[in-house]
Amino acid sequence: MATRKQRIQRGTTRISVPKEPIWRLQVHQYQEMIRSGILTDDDPVELLEGWLVTKMPKNPPHRVTTQITRETLAHLIPSGWYVDDQEPITTKDSEPEPDIVIIQGDRRDYLARHPYADEVALVVEVADTTLQRDRTSKKRLYARAGIPIYWIINLPERKIEVYTKPLSNAEEPDYQEKQEYSPTDTIPVILNNQIIDTILVETLFP
Template sequence: MPQTVQQPTENAPAPFRIIWTREDCERFENDGLLIPGKYELIEGEIIRKMPQNRPHSAGISRLFAWCLSVFTMDFVQTQAAINVSPEDNPTSFPEPDVFVLNRSIAYFTSAFPTPTDLELVAEVSDSTLAFDLSTKAGLYARAGSMEYWVLDVIGRALTVHREPSNGRYQSVVRYAADESVATLAKPAKQVVVSALLPPLAPVETKEEEN
């Protein structure tokens, strides 16, 4: 008959897993096995970027446009690579959907931004929400990124991560669509979360008066 057993208290050996590095990915690109911009390297795993659905791409566009309006075009980038913490750099090379620099893009013609160069890191999420709230949050917290936003286009909310310490964000606050938020860098520039999300109905443009 079936017997009740105790869950093992010691960690069992993990299945065989290959940890890829930036050098591996660069070699794969040179060999034509990977296409730049079509994948991310996160904690040693090569993650293929799926084609963006319309809500996801609309969320990126609206978040990017708002950041441009607040920080100007010389300080905002979208879907470009950044460095993380020294211990994570060899096996992670994320490309956030939007990030804001604290100095001009002109300083980064060859070098990649480091965590100390960033005012804000943001991801727009639909199917990757759990991953962005856990694995990527840990990656950015270990890097010391002071503010990390996750825009949830399905749940229509924004999760704001702040106060990185010991590899975790000590402050994690979820804002509903009708609530307002501002970045630490520009506290006077508040935005209603719904303004960053894909509109629920078509936005009609007013005809110009003669």
């Protein structure tokens, strides 16, 4: 079995900040820009750590992997949870749009707002061209928000990186543990510290 568990190494790369004077956005300002039509669905951006960041275009393997993973998880989770994809969640300083997320409750519970981080059990990012961002700024903001489990489905290396035990209040927020799963491994699906099922990793890759 090729599963490996290791401690996270510190010193990840931050988003580059322009030298010219610019404004950082708070979450409520970003949401107001959307409500007022300044930002629309046609604008490929998301709010990460107070910065408007361009979302990467998606290749066909990325799209297919996202769909397969969402459908697989949706068949496994119990009532009281649901699976969403590429929709916003709200943290203190960000409004990312993860490729896949497992959320507590029912979709109708969120008609007036997006889900908060403490209502999220699992975040999944499918990574090809986005691998560097998913391992740095995305991982840092999910750890800061206290999201308990973060998967990166690493398409170039055909493995899944699983990050657990977030250190949300650290000077450099991060996850304490990383475990890697190869295609022949089975990966546990965990909700509220309970394993509800397992998935053969190779079934999630196209």
